[in-house]
Amino acid sequence: MTLQLTGTTALVTGASSGLGTAYATEFARRGADVVLVARREDRLRELADRLSSRYGVTATVIPADLAAAGAAAKLRADVEARGIHVHALVNNAGFGLHDAFLEADAERTAEMIDLNVNALVALTREFLPAMVAAGTGIVVNIASTGAFSPCPTMAVYGATKAFVLSFTEALAYEVHPKGVQVLAVCPGATATEFREVSGLHAERMTPDGSQTPDQVIATTFRALDGGKVGSVTSGGRNKLLQGLTRLAPRRTATAMAARILS
Numbered sequence: 001m002t003l004q005l006t007g008t009t010a011l012v013t014g015a016s017s018g019l020g021t022a023y024a025t026e027f028a029r030r031g032a033d034v035v036l037v038a039r040r041e042d043r044l045r046e047l048a049d050r051l052s053s054r055y056g057v058t059a060t061v062i063p064a065d066l067a068a069a070g071a072a073a074k075l076r077a078d079v080e081a082r083g084i085h086v087h088a089l090v091n092n093a094g095f096g097l098h099d100a101f102l103e104a105d106a107e108r109t110a111e112m113i114d115l116n117v118n119a120l121v122a123l124t125r126e127f128l129p130a131m132v133a134a135g136t137g138i139v140v141n142i143a144s145t146g147a148f149s150p151c152p153t154m155a156v157y158g159a160t161k162a163f164v165l166s167f168t169e170a171l172a173y174e175v176h177p178k179g180v181q182v183l184a185v186c187p188g189a190t191a192t193e194f195r196e197v198s199g200l201h202a203e204r205m206t207p208d209g210s211q212t213p214d215q216v217i218a219t220t221f222r223a224l225d226g227g228k229v230g231s232v233t234s235g236g237r238n239k240l241l242q243g244l245t246r247l248a249p250r251r252t253a254t255a256m257a258a259r260i261l262s
């Protein structure tokens with residue numbers, strides 16, 4: 001089955017780059033209007049122009065710093081004021097920090113929790129009630145393979161993604177009977193600006209082993225089209241890693257992650 005998205009609207013956070021740009025593009029390609037959110041307005045406008053001219057959809061740009069206090073409520077108010085009903089919410093905006101916990105900047109660490117965790121929960125809380133009321137909707141939350149085990153040198157990042165995975169799987173269970181499809185996506189290394197932003201220089205996470213954003217989007221939409229709820233992991237190698245992590249003692253899994261991130 002292919003999801004029918006024509007006439008619906010998808011709101012994608014972090015649409016100015018990487019996976020967010022790719023999610024917005026796929027929703028538009030399938031006929032959905034899109035609301036594009038991130039801080040870099042110039043990039044969002046370029047994408048909006050491209051999507052509306054290529055696919056004939058309405059692309060609305062709302063620049064926002066989602067790590068700021070009250071950002072989620074403000075975004076819903078902005079969206080409502082434009083008369084838009086959000087059918088699909090993609091909580092994709094996020095970043096990592098690759099450093100020993102005590103070496104990482106404390107403010108950036110707090111900002112990461114604000115964005116990866118607090119904004120994701122707040123946005124879900126803002127937009128989910130209307131989906132439940134309509135008896136239909138989609139929430140896609142971007143987790144990571146970093147959610148599968150503790151991540152030495154990315155300790156807080158891994159913990160934010162473990163939160164996203166656990167929260168999303170529980171929420172999926174709660175709201176599936178109400179007609180809303182909730183899915184966590186766990187990508188592994190993917191060729192985006194993520195490595196640069198997070199200062200990730202791990203040799204074992206070479207671009208050769210990375211997926212492309214389009215591969216992650218294809219995994220996501222295969223799962224959505226198939227009616228899957230809960231979570232999905234992108235890529236064979238990442239699924240293998242997930243399986244090994246489940247089987248290994250926690251301490252061994254932690255050591256494996258430390259090796260991958262070293």
Ligand SMILES: NC(=O)c1ccc[n+]([C@@H]2O[C@H](COP(=O)([O-])OP(=O)(O)OC[C@H]3O[C@@H](n4cnc5c(N)ncnc54)[C@H](OP(=O)(O)O)[C@@H]3O)[C@@H](O)[C@H]2O)c1
Nearest residue numbers: 014016017018019038039040066094144189190192193194
């Ligand atoms: N790439 C990977 O290897 C990988 C692996 C697993 C999971 N992920 C997850 O995938 C998601 C997307 O990351 P990506 O790989 O596409 O990285 P990316 O290319 O760096 O994109 C991150 C996006 O988040 C936005 N963003 C950052 N801070 C923001 C803020 N305060 N307010 C609003 N938007 C903000 C950025 O836009 P602005 O800078 O314009 O605000 C950008 O659009 C993240 O949640 C990441 O943790 C990535």
